[in-house]
Amino acid sequence: MQNDKLKFKGGNEEAPCILACPIRQDARDYVQLIARGRFSEAFRLVRERNPLPSACGRICIHPCETKCRRNSTEAPIAIAWLKRFLGDNFSEETRERTTEKYPERIAIIGAGPAGLAAANDLALLGYSCTIFESNSTPGGMLRMGVPTYRLPRTAIDKDVEFIKKLGVEIKYNTTLGVDITFDSLKREGFSAIFIGVGLLESRTLNIEGVNLDGVLKGVSFLHEVNTKGNAKIGKNVLVIGGGAVAMDCARTALRLKPQKVSVACLESRKEMPTTDFEIEEAIHEGVALYNSVGPKRILGKDGKVSGLETLKVKYVFDEQKRFNPAFYEGSESVIEADTIILAIGQASNLSFLKGQEGIQVTRGGTIIVNPSTFRTTVHGVYAGGDIVLGRGTMTESMAQGKKAAIAIHNALRNTTLKDEEWSDKPAVPDLATSRIALIKKEQKQEMPAMMPLDKRLNSFDEVELGFPLDIAVREAQRCMNCGAGAFVDDNLCVGCLTCVRICPFEVPKIKKGDTTAYIDGDCQSCGLCIVECPAKAISFKTPLEDRGKDTLEAVFQEKFIQGIKPLIVNFYCQYSAYNEDKIDTLNNLLFFHVRRIGVLGLGKVDPSLYLKAFELGAHGVLVTACKDDTCHFCKEREWVERRTKFTTQLLSGLGMDTRRFKTHFISSQTGKEILGLAFKMVEELKDLPL
Amino acid sequence: MIVASSKPFQEIKQMLSGFKKICVLGCGSCVTICHTGGEKQVTELAAQLRLSAKLEGGQIEVVEDSTLRQCEWEFVEDIKEIVKDCDAVLSIACGVGVQYMAERFPKIRVFPGVNTTFMGGPIEQGIFWERCAGCGNCILATTGGLCPVSRCAKSLLNGPCGGSQNGKCEVSQETPCVWNQIYDQLDTQQLLATMETIIPPKDWTTGMENHPRKMILEHLVMKKQIS
The missing domain is CATH 3.50.50.60 (FAD/NAD(P)-binding domain)
Structure with a gap:
């Protein structure tokens, strides 16, 4: 996939997370790659569009998450934190430049x-x-x-x-x-x-007292602390402003150990122009927040700041939604301070x-x-x-x-190069209300091990420690793969209604007057319909989903693979693959005999692929599916059971020993359980004529 | 639609024994809908054939393909290039499709991969029931829209018989007695009196007694016949 733009097919609805991003970062697809454990590719995909991934994963206000369709089931995917995970842990050294060289x-x-x-x-x-x-x-x-x-x-x-x-x-x-x-x-x-x-520059206020000693400008204050590690402030600091810079000033000031740090802003808590997370962290660290107050004048004593006289805010935005604050007359009160930092915008x-x-x-x-x-x-x-x-x-x-x-480039070359990613595309619509109940709720992963408060305020060290690998994968696996799921090829569909009847999320429909099925943006990508469609008319839009086929073929490209006896191919569900710290638990014996094929949901694996594994040279096929509570999808167990029965019938028809094909439902793909099952199968097959 | 069921694999294997290059050919109509002769089943059967040969230490080549309808000369023609190098074709279309293949490619051995069983439909996902016997002389107008010819074990025209017990047929407890159902249906439609009209013996010559049957639509017949 290196440097290649992923090629999607069928339908042009784009995931809301991608459309929300100013640079049209492929959020869904790098999240999906993380979910599959394909981290380097994920990082490469991020880097394709984003020159500053590590920084962006930390401070972006992530409009992608605001638009994430998981908002309607419980909480959005932590898209930015996942990008940070990639930026922190992976790198791309091989990106090739264009061969084109221009003289300019x-x-x-x-x-x-x-x-x-x-x-x-x-x-x-x-x-x-x-x-x-x-x-x-x-x-x-x-x-x-x-x-x-x-x-x-x-x-x-x-x-x-x-x-x-x-x-x-x-x-x-x-x-x-x-x-x-x-x-x-x-x-x-x-x-x-x-x-x-x-x-x-920081914008300044046109009020009495702004020139008093102790009035600092936000940007200059941050610049000073960021370059020198310190700045001169008093014991009682008041930041004026309600945006991200104001929160930065307040939290930075806290780390310089004054007795008190407060923030005063025109906006109510809900109107503040920064992320909730920043406000909560500021409050958590000890910042006092004064909402809906406007600065009337800065009070001083002997040329030094002593406080801020404020007025209560009637409204910040007028009826035309323009910034046009109005105040209640006679509502003056005073917030005491010996340092005032102006963080009301930049100039x-x-x-x-x-x-x-x-x-x-x-x-x-x-x-x-x-x-x-x-x-x-x-x-x-x-x-x-x-x-x-x-x-x-x-x-x-x-x-x-x-x-x-x-x-x-276009001006210098007199060309009309266009980045199609910015073209207008319709967004995948919101989840249908009836669908929300059918989709499993999956808790958003919290940023682990946030630095404790007493440690935080003693240093300028990073507060958020970043996702470890297993948490990152769990979080990425919550993604609903919006706009990249199944689609029906009208030329192949025979209108048999199988997809309509079996989808656990009730997505496929035959619209009135149509003769073929239609799968809309609510598809959850479980792939059950793709396998069951007798006309093979359904496939995934996303090229990231091979349903195990390419991986299986790649396994048999391995040199000397045909010499391994017994050789067991293990199809496993990746949804339960990263729920333990230890990822690589197959011991040496199994490392020799077992090849693993991870698929994000075994419901999308065709029974004929199990036969294919035998055909290519496997002596045993071990299917390890999720227990119901560990899988992202619904009804996976039911369908894996059906297909196990079906496959067993096909294999029995060939006279094959049924010990060569086994399915188990386990809660972890990396623990002792899988180890035991694989070991048992190796032992059993050793005694069979292969 | 025509419903077909898969033949046991051992039977298929025996039929194809000795052939080295086999085309498994599906049909995109009825047998696709009843999940026995579509593209999916082509893949599964081909995989079984290859694996079976491998298990026995041999090797065969299996070509996979499907037509929109195997009962149309034009669609059958489309696969000429594919089947010409094959020793045998395993058609998993209904018996009609198999015969079209055999007629069009007389030099190639064509084998049926399914048993064509009845005309019916899926009463629910995965369960197919017979609904029509193709008797050529439809009496559904008098039986509340339920066919006793195909759905009664004895094809009784005036039922139910004494073997109807609690709405079930004495032949199988899984089978509803269609005459019981006809009674209920006519009751719903307030047409119970119809039950008293005796349906006279049927002219069976329009049905299975009179093979092969033929239909000609004069207004559509071209001077030069297809085929």
């Missing part, structure tokens, strides 16, 4: 998410890129703004290393407008310049545009670009990321960088 060199200003994404994609298209970064390290706001307890710098470095391996050069301590200019870059021979400098620093009046900017200080070409008003100069968006997330900035890369 591209200058990229800023090594933040937009700049890095643009450089990554331009390098993959065949261009030489140089990033000019004013700091001495890469990452932009990821490094300057995001606290290390949320994003360790090693994660950024790992991501950036890959980008460098593509040939991207990064020149640090080089500031546009100081060390280099647009003219000097053009003189050096750069054919295009991409500005991705981000928003480097641009456009000093680098001095002498470049041709580049038009908005009143808000963002650069104006054509939204489809990313061109500024000066020829050859492009811009993207926060400096264009005004306010964006990490993934939105990466998306801008990626889109700008294609736009720059």
